[in-house]
Amino acid sequence: xxxxxxxxxxxxxFIHQTHHHYIQGKWVPSHSGLTMEDIxxxxxxxxxxxxRGGKDDISLAVEAAQQAFRDKTWRQMSxxxxxxxxxxxxxxxxxxxxxxxxxxxxDMGMPLRQAQYGTIPMAIDHLxxxxxxxxxxxxxxxxxxxxxxxxxTLRQPVGVVGAIIPWNFPLLMAIWKLxxxxxxxxxxxxxxxxxxxxxxxRLAELVTEAGFPxxxxxxxxxxxxxxxxxxxxxxxxxxxxxxxxxxxxxxIMRSAANNMARVSLELGGKSPNIICADADLKRAVSGSMxxxxxxQGEVCSAGSRxxxxxxxxxxxxxxxxxxxxxxxxxxxxxIKTQMGPVVSSEQxxxxxxxxxxxxxxxxxxxxxxxxxxxxxxxFFIEPTIxxxxxxxxxxxxEEIFGPVxxxxxxxxxxxxxxxxxxxxxxxxxxxWTENVxxxxxxxxxxxxGTVWVNAYHVYDAAAPWGGFKQSGFGREMGHHAxxxxxxxxxxxxxxx
Ligand code: NAP
Ligand code: MG
Numbered sequence: 216x217x218x219x220x221x222x223x224x225x226x227x228x229f230i231h232q233t234h235h236h237y238i239q240g241k242w243v244p245s246h247s248g249l250t251m252e253d254i255x256x257x258x259x260x261x262x263x264x265x266x267r268g269g270k271d272d273i274s275l276a277v278e279a280a281q282q283a284f285r286d287k288t289w290r291q292m293s294x295x296x297x298x299x300x301x302x303x304x305x306x307x308x309x310x311x312x313x314x315x316x317x318x319x320x321x322d323m324g325m326p327l328r329q330a331q332y333g334t335i336p337m338a339i340d341h342l343x344x345x346x347x348x349x350x351x352x353x354x355x356x357x358x359x360x361x362x363x364x365x366x367x368t369l370r371q372p373v374g375v376v377g378a379i380i381p382w383n384f385p386l387l388m389a390i391w392k393l394x395x396x397x398x399x400x401x402x403x404x405x406x407x408x409x410x411x412x413x414x415x416x417r418l419a420e421l422v423t424e425a426g427f428p429x430x431x432x433x434x435x436x437x438x439x440x441x442x443x444x445x446x447x448x449x450x451x452x453x454x455x456x457x458x459x460x461x462x463x464x465x466x467i468m469r470s471a472a473n474n475m476a477r478v479s480l481e482l483g484g485k486s487p488n489i490i491c492a493d494a495d496l497k498r499a500v501s502g503s504m505x506x507x508x509x510x511q512g513e514v515c516s517a518g519s520r521x522x523x524x525x526x527x528x529x530x531x532x533x534x535x536x537x538x539x540x541x542x543x544x545x546x547x548x549x550i551k552t553q554m555g556p557v558v559s560s561e562q563x564x565x566x567x568x569x570x571x572x573x574x575x576x577x578x579x580x581x582x583x584x585x586x587x588x589x590x591x592x593x594f595f596i597e598p599t600i601x602x603x604x605x606x607x608x609x610x611x612x613e614e615i616f617g618p619v620x621x622x623x624x625x626x627x628x629x630x631x632x633x634x635x636x637x638x639x640x641x642x643x644x645x646x647w648t649e650n651v652x653x654x655x656x657x658x659x660x661x662x663x664g665t666v667w668v669n670a671y672h673v674y675d676a677a678a679p680w681g682g683f684k685q686s687g688f689g690r691e692m693g694h695h696a697x698x699x700x701x702x703x704x705x706x707x708x709x710x711x
Contacts, residue, residue, distance in 0.1 A: 221548065226317045229417055234265040236272050236436060237419035239279040240429030246271035251409060251438065256324035256556040257546045257593040265412050268437030273404070273445040276433040280375040280402040281451050283430030289402065292428075298349035301397055304425040305342040311421065312336070315386060315414055320547040323382050323411040324555040324593070325510060327548050337674065338390040341692070344676035345394030348697055352399050357705075365708040370701040372400035373477055374453030377446040379439075379467070381459045382408035382558050383513040383616075389415045392456045393432065394676075395696040404433045404452070406443050408459075410558050412436040439463065450474045454700065457481070458515075460614075461640075461685050479689025479699045481515070481681060483614040484642030487635035488518030488671065489625075489657060492526050494647035498669065500534045503620075506645055506671035508542060508598050511557050512566075512618040515686075516643035518671055520611055521622045522631050528624040532581065532602055535622060539582035539598040544590050556593035557617055563594040566617030570599055573610040578621070579603040606634055614640070628653060636662045641683030645671045664690070 219227070234253075235242040249267040254260065266272070283289050292300075308315060316330035325334065354368040378392035389405055396403050407415040415434050422432050435442050443463075447455055448470040454477040457467045461482040471478045488506050490499045506518030523531045547555035557563050563586070570584055583597030596618055604611050604621040611621050625631040635644065641662040647669055648654050658666040664682045667673060674680065679693035689699050 222317055223314050225314050230263050234263060234416055236266050236268055237434040238276045240423060255321050256558050257591060259592055262321060265436045268435040268442035270445040272435050273442055273449055276404040276435045277375060277449050277451040279430035279433050280404050283428060284374055284402045288428040289431055294350040297397060297400060298346040300425055300427055301342055301346035304421055305339050307421040307425055308339045315417060318414045318417055319386055322413045323385060323558050324547045326552045326555045327550050334384055334387050338387045341390050341676040342394050345398045348398045352697065363710045365710055367706050369704040369706065371704055373700050373702050374401060375451055376401045376403045377452040377455045378403055378405045379443050379446060379457045380407055382410040383510060385411040386414040386418065388458050389418060391691045395700050399697055399700045401700050402431045404435060404446060406435055406446050409438050447471060452476050464687060480687035481691060482685060482687035484515045484640045484686050485520060485614050485638050486516050486518050486643040487520045487522060488645035489631055489635060490523045490531060491648035491653055492524035493649045495649060496531065499647035500531060500538060502671045504535060504538045507620040508554055508618050509672055511554055513558060513616055518645050519615060519620055521620055522625045522635065523622060525624040525626055532622055535600055536582040539600050542598045544587055544595055546591055554598060554618060556595045560594065566596055566615060566619065569610055569615045569619060573601050576608045578608060578610060606637055632660045639685040642686035
């Protein structure tokens with residue numbers, strides 16, 4: 216087919232091979248023999264079939280991870296040895312960057328340019344950053360007053376990590392989990408999202424090539440309620456690292472409670488993005504459009520509630536409308552594409568449903584608002600902007616996870632703080648102002664794990680990431696992430 220013509224040969228071959236689970240360093244078919252279809256959202260065509268894992272496959276993978284955790288090869292590998300392996304994997308990812316970017320683009324509709332120059336390089340940087348931490352997991356000495364003791368702490372790996380990830384940044388999400396877990400010496404069972412498992416499976420081939428001991432990294436593909444639920448409730452899993460919706464996050468917490476598994480949750484968002492009257496408007500408009508339309512709006516931190524100072528509201532809305540109308544929407548694999556298709560028919564219906572609901576509730580579409588059959592047979596939706604939105608409407612409260620922005624005026628800084636915080640979520644926030652006092656005041660007072668001033672969607676492996684309120688708890692990235700994967704052991708040595 217036309218759009219597949221430029222695929223590198225390795226991708227063509229990889230896609231058409233049989234996709235089993237990766238357990239104990241080997242490719243293992245599903246115990247049930249079942250498979251599931253994997254769709255290309257740019258064409259709605261079936262790309263390939265992938266193993267549909269269940270309880271038995273999860274048990275096999277958890278046992279492999281438990282064995283690898285106890286195994287001397289991994290346990291006695293020096294921290295430097297672990298770091299070197301991780302770095303080697305990052306080098307292999309870099310050597311196969313184009314291939315990984317094409318797989319990501321095909322599998323979930325991420326614009327190729329974004330995969331190639333943004334997401335995949337970010338995943339590589341993240342792994343290298345975490346590789347550096349392998350040699351820096353330190354304890355402390357404690358000057359106890361009780362008796363004559365030398366007291367110190369060890370930070371030890373928590374054990375087997377069950378990692379469950381969403382479809383919006385498949386490889387990056389996998390690496391966010393693997394990086395911290397491997398750095399501290401954990402072993403992992405990863406369950407990728409049903410819509411986009413391919414880059415994780417290609418990563419598994421690189422894991423073998425890098426020389427990781429078998430069982431340190433295991434991957435079971437399948438549906439959430441089957442493979443995901445089995446992983447979250449498996450008594451052999453010591454920690455569950457979950458990224459996904461708040462709704463599923465709640466059920467993960469409930470199943471983790473039975474086994475007292477540690478949990479960290481990176482959940483949904485409805486992030487406010489505030490443009491003050493003194494903002495550099497040109498930067499604010501393009502930054503805010505990136506904030507909502509990057510990755511088709513399928514970003515947990517998408518700036519979906521845009522608050523604009525009333526005195527500049529009309530001109531800002533006009534510029535945003537023009538920006539949205541000029542965006543190039545098309546096949547994900549086309550390097551010129553700025554916005555690809557949404558990931559699935561379910562997501563397509565959901566986003567279009569919200570656009571209809573916004574109109575029913577009285578908001579006005581000023582850009583987009585329609586499906587785009589003209590862009591191809593895939594799940595294409597126009598970049599959409601609403602005006603006349605009130606804070607209580609569904610499109611201002613609920614996470615749409617698609618290319619839909621609500622642009623609302625505000626009058627005072629305190630008012631906008633109150634309205635911005637009027638959300639169950641608290642993942643990220645944007646602020647556009649030239650006034651340093653306003654910037655710091657907003658940064659202090661917004662309920663958000665990350666605040667960007669005069670920027671949006673900037674990430675770095677060294678900067679902590681995570682949410683307030685129903686956006687979850689725990690931090691990924693930065694040294695904070697490592698704490699989620701270690702236990703503290705206190706040791707008393709009697710010196711008398
Ligand atoms: P989702 O439906 O919650 O799914 C996330 C993962 O959980 C998938 O692998 C899914 O499997 C699995 N799952 C579903 N039901 C499960 C169950 N009962 N037990 C165990 N696992 C289960 O979320 P999504 O639609 O993939 O992703 C979108 C959401 O992720 C949004 O809310 C977004 O904000 C959030 N997100 C947050 C961050 C962050 O850093 N805070 C980053 C990215 C995305 P299947 O897909 O195979 O069913
Ligand atoms: Mg897919």
